[in-house]
Amino acid sequence: MDGRIELIDATKEYKHAGSPPVSALNCVNLSIRQGEFVGMVGLNASGKTTLARMLNGLILPSRGKVLVNGLDTADLAQKKEIRRLVGMVFQNPDNQIINPIVEEEVAFAAENLNLSPAEVRRRVDWALEVSGLADLRHHAPQMLSGGQKQRLAVAAVLVMQPSYLVLDEPTSMLDEDGRYELIKTLQDLNRQQRLSIIMISHRMEEVAPAERIIVLHQGTVYLDGPPAEVFRSPRFALAGLKPPPIARLTNSLLRQGHPIDDRIVTLEQMVEFLCR
Amino acid sequence: MREMITGQYIMGDSIIHCLDPRTKLIGCLVVIVVAVWPRQTITILLFNLAFIIIVIYFAEVGVGRVLRGLRSLKLIFLLTFICQVFLTRGDPLWSWGSIVITRQGIDLGINTFLRLLILFLSASLLTMTTSTLKISAGLESLLSPLKYLRFPVQQFAMIINIALRFIPTITEEAEHIVRAQKSRGAQFDSGSLSIRLRTVMALLIPLLAASLQRATDLAWAMESRCYTSDGQIYSRVYKLHFAQRDLIAMGVISIVLLLAIL
Incomplete structure (x- = not known):
């Protein structure tokens, strides 16, 4: 079985009565390997959310296909397995929490998988541990901070032990601390659990630590590559986007002829370089 | 908190x-x-x-x-x-x-x-x-x-679960809307009956829209976590x-x- 998500000529059109169909995605061809940390950026209405929801079969392509580890998202018989493989975390944590207690919320997805109660408990303990919520397991979600709520949303998906985690603007409702907590958790999950992270964001500094950045523009993949290359590309500005401050600083120093590693796009990388 | x-x-x-x-x-x-x-x-x-x-x-x-x-x-x-x-x-x-x-x-x-x-x-x-x-x-x-x-039965129990779960959320949402409307001069406690009715409508319409949005988001989130409405029995922790x-x-x-x- 292939450990990757593949979009083959994936097109999505939304039809509204009395008006011509609106195309959200146009013939997208993409392959995301298991274990990759991918950042996905683009202006509003560039097709990011549609693409994210296609990855676990919540939205089916109008034309083309989406394969998750070789399973076609259009195959209804595989729907449950595809959703187990591709976990999805949405923008607003308050709108995805169903249960009144943290551990009950985490258990929800595992219960839906028809696992034994002992296995559900084991997975709940594990998901709470890796999300850093083990001490809050008996708390009410409403009483958690924004960052903790979003980590709860991540734990509630991790309990299915997915291979891919898709996050649709997960930090947009969070403050600075909450954002930091979540990004740190995601990086740890990617490194330690080899979990693929596909994160949509409008904040370039959040996706800068990713291995790869995909830029969507008017429903197409406009740029795809390592962060430094993408941020330096003239097409990046043409897509209406602005590189993060550290990437701009690196480019500026390079233009002035300073000997600096052109792959530096994050503050941590810059500090490491300067301390060398 | x-x-x-x-x-x-x-x-x-x-x-x-x-x-x-x-x-x-x-x-x-x-x-x-x-x-x-x-x-x-x-x-x-x-x-x-x-x-x-x-x-x-x-x-x-x-x-x-x-x-x-x-x-x-x-x-x-x-x-x-x-x-x-x-x-x-x-x-x-x-x-x-x-x-x-x-x-x-x-x-x-x-x-x-x-x-x-x-x-x-x-x-x-x-x-x-x-x-x-x-x-x-x-x-x-x-x-x-x-x-x-x-x-x-299972679906009915889930409906009750969600309805109870969202009472405090929608109450909080209503409080936010009331505060937002009051900051723009809306008067919920005074004025003639027609003015009060209009003010209440200004609360109800955004509240309904927000609730529908929440319902849609929740449905996506539940589906993503393998919930199906086919009445299949699942194990409860x-x-x-x-x-x-x-x-x-x-x-x-x-x-x-x-x-x-x-």
Whole structure:
């Protein structure tokens, strides 16, 4: 079985009565390997959310296909397995929490998988541990901070032990601390659990630590590559986007002829370089 | 951290918290049936009320916290009482022109007030001491015989679970909208009836839109976590357990019911 998500000529059109169909995605061809940390950026209405929801079969392509580890998202018989493989975390944590207690919320997805109660408990303990919520397991979600709520949303998906985690603007409702907590958790999950992270964001500094950045523009993949290359590309500005401050600083120093590693796009990388 | 809303689940390990949700659901149902039984006397209703207050004490959720929720319902209580007092015919106690207060009116006013109070307190007590997941698990178990009549018990229990879960969220949303409207000059407490109606519409429309958006988001999130509405049985991490304390509680509930009937 292939450990990757593949979009083959994936097109999505939304039809509204009395008006011509609106195309959200146009013939997208993409392959995301298991274990990759991918950042996905683009202006509003560039097709990011549609693409994210296609990855676990919540939205089916109008034309083309989406394969998750070789399973076609259009195959209804595989729907449950595809959703187990591709976990999805949405923008607003308050709108995805169903249960009144943290551990009950985490258990929800595992219960839906028809696992034994002992296995559900084991997975709940594990998901709470890796999300850093083990001490809050008996708390009410409403009483958690924004960052903790979003980590709860991540734990509630991790309990299915997915291979891919898709996050649709997960930090947009969070403050600075909450954002930091979540990004740190995601990086740890990617490194330690080899979990693929596909994160949509409008904040370039959040996706800068990713291995790869995909830029969507008017429903197409406009740029795809390592962060430094993408941020330096003239097409990046043409897509209406602005590189993060550290990437701009690196480019500026390079233009002035300073000997600096052109792959530096994050503050941590810059500090490491300067301390060398 | 924000203030708890009345009716919202409060974690605890009191005797009432530890009861099986089925026991609490049956108890709540008995209290409500006794309260709404036709021609119920004030004595029985007071007895019922005293029973609930004793249970609130044992639930360790704080009588004050439970009663705080009454503030938002005071208008309904007052209007109901006034309507019963002034619109019920019977033996006049006091009159002024066409306005007559009757003994039967006062009786009925107190009676209705007590009934509403019992309904409010019993429902609040249930939701404050039982998490929505346990309520839905209890409901699912109690309604399970209906599966044979092809009634979608699991889906029904899930609907109840979600409805209860979203009460505090929607209340909070409404508070935010009211604050936002007030900051733009909306007056909810003054002005003519038509102005007030318009202001209420300015609250209801965004609240409805936000609730529909929440419902859509929740449906996506549930689907993403492998929930299906095909009635498939899934394993529950929370197992219902009918213990000896539940037997004792059922005994107490039966005595309350018998006393009310006799």
